Amino acid sequence: MFNRRRFLAAGSALGAGHCFGQALPDMLPASGGRRVVIVGGGWGGLSAARHLRRLAPELEVVLVDRDTAFRSLPLSNKWLVDRTPDALMQQDYAAAARAWGYRAIQAEVTALDRERRRLHTAQGALGYDWLILAAGIRHDYSPWLGDDVRAIDAVRRLYPAGFLAGELDALKRKLAGFKGGDLLMSVPPPPLRCPPAPYERAVMIAWMLKARAIKGRLVLVDAGGGMQRFNRIFAERYKDQILHLTHATVKAIDPFKKTLSTEFDELKFDDAIIIPPQQAADLVWQSGLIETDAAGKPSGWAGVDPRHLHAVGDERVFLVGDLLGRVSPLFGHYPKSAHMAVQLGRIAAAEIAARSRGNLPEPALPESVCHVFTDVEPMEMLRIDAQYRRRGDGLITQMVRQHEDPQPRGEDVAWAQGLSTEMLARD
Ligand SMILES: Cc1cc2nc3c(=O)[nH]c(=O)nc-3n(C[C@H](O)[C@H](O)[C@H](O)COP(=O)(O)OP(=O)(O)OC[C@H]3O[C@@H](n4cnc5c(N)ncnc54)[C@H](O)[C@@H]3O)c2cc1C
Numbered sequence: 001m002f003n004r005r006r007f008l009a010a011g012s013a014l015g016a017g018h019c020f021g022q023a024l025p026d027m028l029p030a031s032g033g034r035r036v037v038i039v040g041g042g043w044g045g046l047s048a049a050r051h052l053r054r055l056a057p058e059l060e061v062v063l064v065d066r067d068t069a070f071r072s073l074p075l076s077n078k079w080l081v082d083r084t085p086d087a088l089m090q091q092d093y094a095a096a097a098r099a100w101g102y103r104a105i106q107a108e109v110t111a112l113d114r115e116r117r118r119l120h121t122a123q124g125a126l127g128y129d130w131l132i133l134a135a136g137i138r139h140d141y142s143p144w145l146g147d148d149v150r151a152i153d154a155v156r157r158l159y160p161a162g163f164l165a166g167e168l169d170a171l172k173r174k175l176a177g178f179k180g181g182d183l184l185m186s187v188p189p190p191p192l193r194c195p196p197a198p199y200e201r202a203v204m205i206a207w208m209l210k211a212r213a214i215k216g217r218l219v220l221v222d223a224g225g226g227m228q229r230f231n232r233i234f235a236e237r238y239k240d241q242i243l244h245l246t247h248a249t250v251k252a253i254d255p256f257k258k259t260l261s262t263e264f265d266e267l268k269f270d271d272a273i274i275i276p277p278q279q280a281a282d283l284v285w286q287s288g289l290i291e292t293d294a295a296g297k298p299s300g301w302a303g304v305d306p307r308h309l310h311a312v313g314d315e316r317v318f319l320v321g322d323l324l325g326r327v328s329p330l331f332g333h334y335p336k337s338a339h340m341a342v343q344l345g346r347i348a349a350a351e352i353a354a355r356s357r358g359n360l361p362e363p364a365l366p367e368s369v370c371h372v373f374t375d376v377e378p379m380e381m382l383r384i385d386a387q388y389r390r391r392g393d394g395l396i397t398q399m400v401r402q403h404e405d406p407q408p409r410g411e412d413v414a415w416a417q418g419l420s421t422e423m424l425a426r427d
Pocket residue numbers: 039040041042043044045064065066067073074075076077107108109110134135136137162163164193194197281283320321322323336337338339340341369370371372
């Protein structure tokens with residue numbers, strides 16, 4: 001539900017509400033007109049940093065993330081049930097920064113002063129000449145929990161979604177300790193990152209229940225109708241492990257009584273993985289960069305110029321990765337995938353490299369590839385490719401193809417290893 005008060009509160013952090021007059025110490029010397037700061041060291045930000053160094057070695061590149069190490073969400077569903085090596089899941093930013101010649105700073109960015117081109121962090125301020133926002137998503141619990149801070153905190157703590165890198169360890173511990181009963185997992189309405197990911201995870205959990213002979217089932221409370229391929233697999237191979245409730249709109253959750261209500265049912269659960277609706281990360285709201293419709297209603301996602309990837313109304317701020325809003329009236333959002341984030345990072349880097357030399361580059365279009373596992377023993381995979389083209393009237397069109405692969409040969413790991421080598425300078 002649109003909560004105008006909440007939206008204005010978030011937006012005002014950058015406007016009159018935020019005190020930019022405070023004299024914060026500078027974290028780095030003056031930029032000399034050639035500094036690019038990237039906020040967010042996910043696949044999008046890492047790609048932007050890597051490609052900027054390649055395309056414009058004369059620019060100073062600074063990557064800021066609240067964490068010291070990168071954590072992979074791709075492959076994480078397999079990792080949760082011990083089907084992917086730990087080594088692929090995490091790597092320090094410092095090694096990548098050294099290898100490619102940029103600076104990595106660990107800091108939480110708390111505000112963005114676009115007028116003065118400065119970021120605020122707890123350690124000080126950071127000036128930029130161009131900024132790339134690649135801060136990912138945030139969870140929006142308000143449609144299910146309203147403004148109940150205590151309940152939101154309990155859901156975050158007790159029932160982590162595993163859709164943010166920081167939530168993965170807690171979710172893995174939860175699954176390892178699951179002894180039986182009803183484990184509930186919600187699938188929120190779109191847009192969400194990697195839309196097949198909840199279904200892939202459902203298969204992994206169902207397989208785990210079977211393989212470990214746990215007397216329990218996964219109750220999938222799905223806002224949509226699921227995906228055809230997965231629906232068949234749930235019904236044919238995991239009918240004792242998965243109860244799939246489709247078109248189930250969540251109305252409320254009580255984390256203390258362990259209940260979830262939909263339009264039709266009140267479900268009791270023994271444990272849960274609550275994946276709530278998603279929105280662009282906090283910083284996009286604080287920066288006043290959320291797109292709104294004609295009535296002023298926020299979409300929840302960053303308003304982007306789909307030709308050049310800069311923020312609407314600010315050609316010094318580029319947007320990369322899952323936080324992007326609509327790019328075409330024909331299909332809406334680009335898929336929120338790591339592959340797409342990497343491509344958008346490269347395009348934003350090329351834009352800034354050209355602009356720093358006084359040129360405007362030809363607009364480029366990305367593509368997306370996503371590997372999703374549809375079963376475990378034996379492994380089966382679905383590869384989803386999306387391609388883009390600009391129509392005569394300038395609108396972007398999307399073509400999506402799905403390929404079923406009954407005998408995958410480690411393409412997902414090869415894909416992740418390729419990206420790790422290119423972005424994280426991993427051997
Ligand atoms: C379970 C799961 C499986 C997936 N599988 C696949 C797959 O197989 N293939 C695929 O292509 N995609 C997959 N994805 C999607 C993919 O993970 C995302 O699309 C990708 O991570 C988006 O990258 P990003 O750079 O936009 O954001 P993120 O990876 O979320 O990175 C954002 C970064 O910004 C930092 N940050 C945010 N705010 C601040 C701040 N204020 N100050 C400092 N730092 C900040 C965060 O710490 C984080 O490191 C999967 C996702 C999930 C959840």
